[in-house]
Amino acid sequence: MNKRPDSMQRITTPELAKAFIDEQVAEIKAQVGDKKVLLALSGGVDSSVVAALLIKAIGKNVVCVHVNHGLLRKGEPEQVIEVFRNQMNANLIYVDAVDRFLDKLAGVAEPEQKRKIIGAEFIRVFEEEARKLEGIEFLAQGTIYPDIIESEKGVKAHHNVGGLPEDLRFELVEPVKFLYKDEVRVVGKELGLPDKMVYRQPFPGPGLGVRCLGAITRDRLECVREADAILRDEFDKNGLAGKVWQYFVSIPDFKATGVENGERTYQYPVIIRAVNTVDAMTATIEEIPYPILKHITSRILAEVKGVNRVVYDLTPKPNGTIEWE
Numbered sequence: 001m002n003k004r005p006d007s008m009q010r011i012t013t014p015e016l017a018k019a020f021i022d023e024q025v026a027e028i029k030a031q032v033g034d035k036k037v038l039l040a041l042s043g044g045v046d047s048s049v050v051a052a053l054l055i056k057a058i059g060k061n062v063v064c065v066h067v068n069h070g071l072l073r074k075g076e077p078e079q080v081i082e083v084f085r086n087q088m089n090a091n092l093i094y095v096d097a098v099d100r101f102l103d104k105l106a107g108v109a110e111p112e113q114k115r116k117i118i119g120a121e122f123i124r125v126f127e128e129e130a131r132k133l134e135g136i137e138f139l140a141q142g143t144i145y146p147d148i149i150e151s152e153k154g155v156k157a158h159h160n161v162g163g164l165p166e167d168l169r170f171e172l173v174e175p176v177k178f179l180y181k182d183e184v185r186v187v188g189k190e191l192g193l194p195d196k197m198v199y200r201q202p203f204p205g206p207g208l209g210v211r212c213l214g215a216i217t218r219d220r221l222e223c224v225r226e227a228d229a230i231l232r233d234e235f236d237k238n239g240l241a242g243k244v245w246q247y248f249v250s251i252p253d254f255k256a257t258g259v260e261n262g263e264r265t266y267q268y269p270v271i272i273r274a275v276n277t278v279d280a281m282t283a284t285i286e287e288i289p290y291p292i293l294k295h296i297t298s299r300i301l302a303e304v305k306g307v308n309r310v311v312y313d314l315t316p317k318p319n320g321t322i323e324w325e
């Protein structure tokens with residue numbers, strides 16, 4: 001049941017993607033008929049592809065819920081609204097849960113505790129939205145084949161919206177569950193999703209929450225979001241975005257001494273990390289050309305208020321994990 005059929009051809013071309021889309025649209029229609037489907041839409045490639053497939057199959061009968069937990073990157077919630085509500089005319093519920101998450105996280109420094117709070121609060125918000133709706137019988141999920149393999153091996157728990165209470169257990173719709181990541185991207189491109197969404201670098205579920213090191217504060221969260229946006233912009237402009245597997249910025253929870261216009265400053269450092277990997281189990285450091293690093297540094301120092309120092313992390317995995325927390 002949960003095994004990819006041996007006969008299934010790897011989806012590598014627009015034609016194969018189109019055939020897959022046609023087949024899935026027909027299957028979704030057959031499975032759900034004129035009933036309603038709920039989907040947690042993070043804006044990541046998997047949930048976005050599932051959303052686009054469902055919109056194609058059943059239009060407004062898929063209700064997409066986008067929860068903004070305040071830990072997304074700059075421009076992400078806006079992009080979800082633009083692509084799905086404005087361009088695809090989707091039935092999209094946008095939930096601004098920023099204060100809820102940040103209040104729950106206030107003063108919590110331990111990384112695993114932060115992850116637990118973010119995960120549990122996400123389910124709570126999603127559950128509340130689900131209860132407001134009527135006539136939902138299905139839950140769509142962006143499960144992909146590596147998720148199935150890894151949960152069978154016990155490597156990681158199934159990360160999708162498990163944990164909903166008994167009375168909210170819906171029948172599942174998982175149209176990309178036999179696809180590998182590269183195939184999901186080919187399908188996403190064929191569905192007309194923007195490249196920014198389709199070729200997005202991996203981004204952890206707890207988001208900037210594990211990049212704002214220690215107890216999360218709003219001022220440092222803004223610094224890390226702005227610095228990360230500059231890093232991504234420069235990687236895009238310099239052709240590094242497609243070449244480097246994951247690149248981001250973290251911010252520690254201590255300040256450093258600096259000097260500006262002859263005056264002493266006492267502000268936050270930010271740490272740039274750029275790694276290459278095949279499976280995220282080990283990682284090597286990308287050798288970013290020095291002039292680009294210098295330019296990124298000067299932009300961050302000039303544009304991000306509250307930051308007076310930029311460092312580049314040279315630690316491979318092992319010994320360091322990819323994320324600092």
Ligand code: XMP
Pocket residue numbers: 115159202203204205206246280317320321322323324325
């Ligand atoms: P680490 O830091 O363990 O990261 O070397 C390996 C990959 O996993 C991502 N990551 C996460 N993804 N929830 C996620 O969905 C998490 O809690 C989480 N922690 C790390 C990380 O960004 C990297 O791609």
